[in-house]
Amino acid sequence: MELRPHDQAVVDLGGIRKEISIALVADVKVGDYVIVHVGHAIGTIDPEEAERTLALFAEMARLNEERDSKPHAAGSVGAEVLS
């Protein structure tokens, strides 16, 4: 992703490049991933959290294998509890 003047930036999605506004997000740097909606970036993606979420999915697969080979084991929820 490149930064452009007047709060614009060029994002790349699978080879397609489009200019969008980043006026709504603070501290965006080249190389960041953003979520785009109606021509504006509305938030950035935290790569660590993304990996953590994907790891959680993989854990599901592992739990299922365990389940199939022994009695039901309760899994843990890796996401944030907030209240």
Next chain:
Amino acid sequence: MRTDIDQPASGEAPAHRPVKKNYTRPLDIKHGRIDMGHGAGGKAAAQLIDELFVAAFDNPYLRQGDDGAVLPLPGQGRLVVATDAHVVSPLFFPGGDVGCLSVHGTVNDVAMSGATPLWLSASFILEEGFPLIELQRIVRSMAKAAQEAGVPIVTGDTKVVEKGKGDGVFISTTGIGVVPPGVEISGRNARAGDVLLLSGTVGDHGVAVLSQRESLAFETTIESDTAALHTLVAAMLAAAPGAVRVLRDPTRGGLATTLNEIARQSGVGMLLQEAAIPVRPQVDAACELLGLDPLYVANEGKLVAVCAPEAAEAVLAAMRAHPLGAEAARIGEVTTDPHHFVQMATRFGGRRVVDWLSGEQLPRIC
């Protein structure tokens, strides 16, 4: 169209050089524009036709110089006639323009009956003020497309409308072809158990056109797939005579609309495999950005075929051997379904209905 323009010497010739007899000031293609005179049917119109159209399309029929072309009747088989109007905006897009599109579109319509396209006619509606240099570009593109396809443009017409009443150029083409005896290809013929074959990636043309529209402005390497498919069709029919039951090219409305049309015409259902439908990654990404579904995006150089299951392998091999079918794939099968649903097993593992397009495909908002 008349080609015998006889004009006295132009008054603007420099005085010291003798002016040739029958000198006619040629069209100023570089800077000239269409004006109402070009549509009046008089000398200006004739000059436009002669120097722009006939010069590009040149063939024996056009040189006859009559209002209609006199063509030989084919010996055997039946005549196929198809017509199409082309109002694409913008006129020029990555991979093509309205000119070659108008040739390919009608050649393909004729070919979808299993016919060999023979001749084309072309009718132009030009907007006052349209630059001649762009018109020439379009006409030359048509001529090239027609020549490469081996289908000459044998007759035509031009009209001019006032500024503001047209979008630059509208082109309408009609094609005539011959389908040999014994070849029965129609949207009515699909039967449960038949195999669905697609000649290549979907969504390319629509995305290429959208990328040019001002309000979208994104840089992409996607080009329109506009192409004449009649030689691909010939190869397919030769590979397995009698096995191909339906042929159709998924233009406006995309693959989804075409399949629904066939399902309804034949009174059957369909089951597609999403993972088998080829889509270029950039087309996928562009559709993602715009909230569009590639299944509903227009194509101009692809076809879908319904063929008997025992011949599917042979037909697919013939497609893949042809340059326009290199990425051909088997995408599903025809089912029995009184409701004529086109269903799809999604890559995700679920199932959904792929319905008709409703209205124009508008992007979602959340």
Next chain:
Amino acid sequence: MKYIDEFRDGELAKQIGARIAAEVHPDRSYSFMEFCGGHTHAISRYGVMELLPANVKMVHGPGCPVCVLPIGRIDQAIGLALAQGAIVCTYGDTMRVPASESLSLIRAKARGGDIRMVYSAADALALARQNPQREVVFFAIGFETTTPPTALTLQLAKREGLGNFSVLCCHVLTPSAITHILESPEVREFGTVPIDGFVGPAHVSIVIGSGPYEHFAEEYRKPVVIAGFEPLDVMQAILMLVRQVNEGRAHVENQFTRAVTTEGNLKAQALVSEVFELRPSFEWRGLGEVPYSALKIREAYADFDAERRFSLTYRPVADNKACECGAILRGVKKPTDCKIFGTVCTPENPVGSCMVSSEGACAAHYSYGRFHDIPVVTATAIEEATP
């Protein structure tokens, strides 16, 4: 596509589906409401329901801003185009919503109204700059996700002193919608579906954060799990909800940790509060008047408020009597419960707004889920059945 394809993996989907099947109690049913258009779409397009056990039901709440737009507001927009000759710009789906006198924005366009579809509020601003002699009105709809871009546009318009630009503000707020569902007086008339928990919206939460949902968890003792808009996100969120229900918990949990924080996008929120303020009341299609559920333009930006500039009055218009959008938006009825679903009311000729947007419950069901209602037989099955 990074951060997209990984979240659509079919293998992982099966695994999560198996997990959910393993953990649901077989003797009870689970009903979860989602109110994010992106979720409605993801569930339909990817066929998520197929991967869930039969006793888990998803209910579509009022997550589609187009669907909750009342007829009276579309009439205002149409009036601006036809009567006032303004260029009216809006997002795509709004164009087809049916309004009074068999009109819609797209039909008004056919009658000569200068109505244009834009992909972004900034496009509307650009139109105003390009057409200084015409009035340009941006018909702004959407939940908290689309509000910051509109706010930005108003700021820019003020800074540039664009005298011909104004906004018809119909932005609505998500939490109000949910509260209204849970405790409105109409609940007596329509009844209410026992909802066990909520799948929190994806994009909206990026902007407002997860904080605002704590109210629902506490007040109504319902778990809320904020989910990303990819199908795997939705499935994982469902699993998390099932677990909360089984354990008798009612917390706000965040599945969409890669994009949602507790406080949300503060920069966007500040922008919105500078330009907009709460309306005391606003009509939602199918839900009636809902207090403190929508935004209007502040006094400081009054010059750019289309309602003030054109002295618009709001006239509420009742829905077609046969239309069940109201009940469907509440999750009380299913699209198939509506007498005119699929016959009189189709995506081609929508009678109510649930059929217009692909995120509307009726349109989503019509396009993707209808086949569930009718069994389909394949040729091989017939062959196997006949001796």
